[in-house]
Amino acid sequence: xxxxxxxxxxxxxxxxxxxxxxxxxxxxxxxxxxxxxxxxxxxxxxxxxxxxxxxxxxxxxxxxxxxxxxxxxxxxxxxxxxxxxxxxxxxxxxxxxxxxxxxxxxxxxxxxxxxxxxxxxxxxxxxxxxxxxxxxxxxxxxxxxxxxxxxxxxxxxxxxxxxxxxxxxxxxxxxxxxxxxxxxxxxxxxxxxxxxxxxxxxxxxxxxxxxxxxxxxxxxxxxxxxxxxxx
Amino acid sequence: xxxxxxxxxxxxxxxxxxxxxxxxxxxxxxxxxxxxxxxxxxxxxxxxxxxxxxxxxxxxxxxxxxxxxxxxxxxxxxxxxxxxxxxxxxxxxxxxxxxxxxxxxxxxxxxxxxxxxxxxxxxxxxxxxxxxxxxxxxxxxxxxxxxxxxxxxxxxxxxxxxxxxxxxxxxxxxxxxxxxxxxxxxxxxxxxxxxxxxxxxxxxxxxxxxxxxxxxxxxxxxxxxxxxxxxxxxxxxxxxxxxxxxxxxxxxxxxxxxxxxxxxxxxx
Numbered sequence: 089x090x091x092x093x094x095x096x097x098x099x100x101x102x103x104x105x106x107x108x109x110x111x112x113x114x115x116x117x118x119x120x121x122x123x124x125x126x127x128x129x130x131x132x133x134x135x136x137x138x139x140x141x142x143x144x145x146x147x148x149x150x151x152x153x154x155x156x157x158x159x160x161x162x163x164x165x166x167x168x169x170x171x172x173x174x175x176x177x178x179x180x181x182x183x184x185x186x187x188x189x190x191x192x193x194x195x196x197x198x199x200x201x202x203x204x205x206x207x208x209x210x211x212x213x214x215x216x217x218x219x220x221x222x223x224x225x226x227x228x229x230x231x232x233x234x235x236x237x238x239x240x241x242x243x244x245x246x247x248x249x250x251x252x253x254x255x256x257x258x259x260x261x262x263x264x265x266x267x268x269x270x271x272x273x274x275x276x277x278x279x280x281x282x283x284x285x286x287x288x289x290x291x292x293x294x295x296x297x298x299x300x301x302x303x304x305x306x307x308x309x310x311x312x313x314x315x316x317x318x319x
Numbered sequence: 320x321x322x323x324x325x326x327x328x329x330x331x332x333x334x335x336x337x338x339x340x341x342x343x344x345x346x347x348x349x350x351x352x353x354x355x356x357x358x359x360x361x362x363x364x365x366x367x368x369x370x371x372x373x374x375x376x377x378x379x380x381x382x383x384x385x386x387x388x389x390x391x392x393x394x395x396x397x398x399x400x401x402x403x404x405x406x407x408x409x410x411x412x413x414x415x416x417x418x419x420x421x422x423x424x425x426x427x428x429x430x431x432x433x434x435x436x437x438x439x440x441x442x443x444x445x446x447x448x449x450x451x452x453x454x455x456x457x458x459x460x461x462x463x464x465x466x467x468x469x470x471x472x473x474x475x476x477x478x479x480x481x482x483x484x485x486x487x488x489x490x491x492x493x494x495x496x497x498x499x500x501x502x503x504x505x506x507x508x509x510x511x512x513x514x515x516x517x518x519x520x521x522x523x524x525x526x527x528x529x530x531x532x533x534x535x536x537x538x539x540x541x542x543x544x545x546x547x548x549x550x551x552x553x554x555x556x557x558x559x560x561x562x563x564x565x566x567x568x569x570x571x572x573x574x575x576x577x578x579x580x581x582x583x584x585x586x587x
Contacts, residue, residue, distance in 0.1 A: 242394070244442070244461050244506035245452055253438070253511035266455040272506075274463040275473055282455045 090137055093179040094121050097303070101176070110136035113173060114147070127151050127174035127291035127306050135165075135178070142180055144171060150292065151306055151313070152230070159230075174291065175304035223318045225270075225277045225301070232312035233259060239314075241277060246270040248309055249282075258310045267309050270301075277301045277316070320438050320510055321576055324350060324567040325542035327550050331522060331561050338362035339520045339563035340428075342370045347377050348435040349402075350565050352448045354520040356494060357426030361417070365428040365496050368416065369409040373432055376405035395505050399441035402434045403503045406443040406495070413496030427494035431462055431518050435510065442506040447491050449524050451532060452508075453515040458533040461506055465493035488525060512571035513579065517545070522560035523553045540583040542566040 090106040094113075104111050104120050111120040114131040123132065129149035136143055145162040146153040154172040155163055165171070171178035225241040239246075239256055247254040249266040258267055268288050271278045280298040281288040288295055289308040301307070303318040324345065330337035338355035340363070353369045355362030376383075383401050385391070390407065391400050409430065417423045429446025442450055444462045447469070452459045463469065467490040468482040482488060495501060510516075515536055527535075527549065535552060539545040546564045553562050570576040 243508035245454070245459055245508040247454070247511070251511060253509050255509075264455075266457075269454060269457050269459055271459045271461070273460070274469075278459075280457045280459065282457055 095177045106137045110134040125174045227314040230313040321570045322567045326565045327546040328563040333559040339561040340366035351432035352518045354429040361423045361426035365426040369428045369430045372409040373405040399505045399507045402443040406503045410495045410501040427496040444504045451517040514569040516567045518565045520563040522562035526556035526558045540586045
């Protein structure tokens with residue numbers, strides 16, 4: 089029996105068994121696979137099995153369904169295909185693999201007891217206190233007209249706007265010179281909208297003040313949809 | 320790009336000495352603030368040495384070996400590497416002096432230096448003297464504080480607000496002169512017409528929030544007025560430390576400068 093796993097970063101959030109009847113993926117609670125994220129539509133996609141082949145179909149979602157980085161309407165899935173819905177991934181495992189995974193799972197989860205005094209390994213301590221490792225951020229253009237497919241955010245401050253100094257240029261007669269600033273801080277990449285009128289949306293939600301961006305966040309500005317990646 | 324800069328340094332209402340030091344040098348494109356640490360005259364010596372060594376190094380730019388120099392980082396520009404190297408040299412100079420002279424033992428300083436070349440700005444930074452960029456109506460801190468409270472905020476232990484009111488906010492985790500080698504943070508980005516850059520010692524930022532700095536800057540008439548207002552507001556807010564502000568405005572050409580000068584004049 090093939091299974092679908094809903095994953096966020098490396099964590100499995102839920103799983104469902106595939107069959108001839110299509111499983112629905114979406115934000116609403118009635119879905120077989122519920123994805124709790126504003127970037128995900130009420131019913132976002134459908135996934136089912138016909139014989140040996142597994143199909144996925146986008147349910148006319150707002151932000152689209154992506155397979156290996158390409159926006160899809162309906163495709164047959166191959167093993168190890170990367171399915172992206174909002175910030176979440178779907179992983180498909182065919183019968184044998186799915187079975188094996190279950191067997192591998194330990195019966196009792198091993199979690200250290202917190203009652204006991206612990207000595208914190210100095211390496212772990214350094215990792216804990218130094219915060220996330222220094223990662224480079226980039227924007228991948230998902231939709232809209234832009235000058236590049238991908239923008240590397242290597243400068244301390246990057247501008248999105250119409251002005252000539254902007255890395256990410258916005259077109260349009262009434263587009264402002266500066267729409268938002270991206271700041272590469274030690275707490276992560278932040279995005280600050282210039283004012284409340286120029287709607288900058290993150291995962292479908294308009295933002296009014298500075299916000300820290302997370303991996304796979306979708307940023308919408310003036311007809312441009314960008315996905316933020318940390319690597 | 321054209322820049323118009325101004326500065327103020329003030330020992331504040333409580334301290335007897337001013338251990339801050341700064342540099343505004345349009346010829347070199349160098350703008351810096353240093354906040355000295357150490358007893359007697361040591362703090363003053365450390366901050367002054369830091370700025371003078373950096374100025375001297377950048378004045379002899381042709382001697383810089385570029386990518387052949389030790390510690391050169393390919394992911395940053397030559398200019399950024401050069402100013403970082405200048406800061407490392409300042410560290411060595413201060414450290415050697417403090418080692419060899421008992422009255423200067425343990426002296427150190429923070430250092431935030433900005434170098435403008437063309438439309439690129441490079442920052443080399445150690446300690447908790449901050450640099451800010453004000454663009455359109457946004458303020459962005461463009462240096463990461465090397466302080467204990469900043470680490471606590473990063474770890475999620477305390478909020479920004481709690482950090483500003485913390486009793487240990489003066490504890491810094493990195494400084495120039497206290498160790499033989501120092502890790503220098505590098506930041507770089509493109510400047511744009513109308514940008515304002517502010518570099519200041521913690522005397523200012525320990526009592527004035529980022530959003531207040533933004534509103535003071537927005538209401539100010541030019542860099543000189545901005546420096547004056549910031550120092551006055553910090554003193555009124557009960558600052559007990561030395562206060563230093565270096566402020567610069569960036570214009571793409573003379574026309575843009577005249578336009579901003581006129582509007583700033585009528586605002587003040």
